Amino acid sequence: MLELRSLTAGYDRRDPVVRDVSLTVAPGESVGLLGPSGCGKSTLARVAALLHRPDRGQVVVDGEPVHGWRHRAPRDRRTAFGVVFQQPRLSADPRLSLAQIVAEPLRATGRAADVPERVPELARTVGLGADLLGRRPHEVSDGQLQRACLARALVLRPRWLICDEMTAMLDASTTAALVAVVEEYRAASGAGLLAVGHDRVLLERWCERTVEWRELTGATGGSAGHPAAE
Numbered sequence: 001m002l003e004l005r006s007l008t009a010g011y012d013r014r015d016p017v018v019r020d021v022s023l024t025v026a027p028g029e030s031v032g033l034l035g036p037s038g039c040g041k042s043t044l045a046r047v048a049a050l051l052h053r054p055d056r057g058q059v060v061v062d063g064e065p066v067h068g069w070r071h072r073a074p075r076d077r078r079t080a081f082g083v084v085f086q087q088p089r090l091s092a093d094p095r096l097s098l099a100q101i102v103a104e105p106l107r108a109t110g111r112a113a114d115v116p117e118r119v120p121e122l123a124r125t126v127g128l129g130a131d132l133l134g135r136r137p138h139e140v141s142d143g144q145l146q147r148a149c150l151a152r153a154l155v156l157r158p159r160w161l162i163c164d165e166m167t168a169m170l171d172a173s174t175t176a177a178l179v180a181v182v183e184e185y186r187a188a189s190g191a192g193l194l195a196v197g198h199d200r201v202l203l204e205r206w207c208e209r210t211v212e213w214r215e216l217t218g219a220t221g222g223s224a225g226h227p228a229a230e
Contacts, residue, residue: 001024001025001026001027001060001061001062001063002024002025002026002048002059002060002061002160002192002194003022003023003024003058003059003060003061004021004022004023004024004044004047004048004057004058004059005022005057005058005059005060006020006021006022006056006057006058007020007021007022007044007047007054007056007057007058007059008020008021008054008055008056008057009040009043009044009047009052009053009054009055009056009057010040010043010055011043013055016055017039017040017043018040018043018044018047018054019040020057021040021044021057021216022057022216023044023048023194023211023216025160025192025193025194026192027159027190027191027192028186028190028191028192029192029193029208029209030183030186030192030193030195030206030207030208030209031192031193031194031195031207031208031209031210031211032195032196032197032203032204032206032207032209032210032211033045033194033195033196033197033203033210033211033213033216034197034198034200034203034210034211034212034213035196035198035212035213035214036198036213037198039213040213041164041196041197041213042086042164042165042196044196045083045162045164045194045196046164047059048081048160048162048194049081049083049160049162050066050068050069050070050073050077050078050081051069051070051083052069053069053070061077061080061160075109079105079109079156079158080158080159080160081158081159081160081161081162082152082153082154082156082158082160082161082162083153083161083162083163083164084146084149084150084153084161084162084163084164084166085149085164085165085166086164086165086166086168086169087169088137088142088145088146088148088149088169089137089142089145091149092137092145092148092149094136094137094138095136096136096137097133097134097135097136098123098128098132098133098134098135098136098137098140098144098145098148099119099123099133099134101137101148101149101152102118102119102122102123102133102148102151102152102155103115103118103119103155104152105152105155105156106118106119106155106156109156111156118155119133119151119155120133122151122154122155123148123151125151125154125181125184125185126147126148126150126151126154126177126178126181127147127177127181128144128147128148128151132144142169142170143170143171143174146166146167146169146170146174146178147174147177147178150166150178150181150182154181154185157189158191159189159190159191159192160191160192160193160194161182161185161186161191161192161193161194162194162196163182163193163194163195163196164196165196165197165198166178166182166195166197167179167197167199167202168197168199175202179202179206182195183206193207195207
């Protein structure tokens with residue numbers, strides 16, 4: 001279970017953007033978090049992925065509170081999360097090829113021996129042709145680069161996926177393709193998903209449960225929300 005308990009977080013302690021927010025995501029569950037731009041959704045997503053330390057509250061994974069953040073988090077905690085951000089051009093090193101971008105987590109965790117197998121495997125999974133793997137970000141479209149970023153998020157077989165406006169910059173066909181990849185992975189692995197966005201139609205079709213940001217403030221758990229549309 002991934003539990004966010006009474007979190008307050010931001011970039012100025014005097015004016016936090018997240019105030020006393022609680023949410024849970026069960027293993028294998030897909031939860032959509034709906035809210036307008038600027039409300040604090042992305043900050044909460046970064047806290048959930050152990051990339052930003054909250055000012056107050058706890059992140060609890062499988063009953064154990066998290067005490068380390070970013071590079072100070074234990075490796076088994078860091079590698080349990082795969083994250084896809086809204087803007088791939090800000091989250092990918094422009095000096096690297098798409099193959100190198102996908103391989104980054106493997107190399108960073110001492111698993112370089114897995115690169116020859118996992119990179120082509122994930123490229124096929126996300127729909128990246130072999131001819132694209134040698135190109136750098138400026139040589140591909142936003143959709144192609146986001147496919148590489150999704151492959152990077154999946155390469156370590158994470159137990160939790162955090163998708164922060166993953167499809168905001170994409171056309172309808174690419175959106176459908178990447179959502180399908182995430183759902184196939186979740187079904188096969190039992191991973192939990194937190195999908196953050198402001199597109200109600202997309203999240204209600206994608207996720208089993210959707211939660212309104214305004215309902216979370218002061219909540220005591222993840223029960224707020226309503227069932228996803230069929």
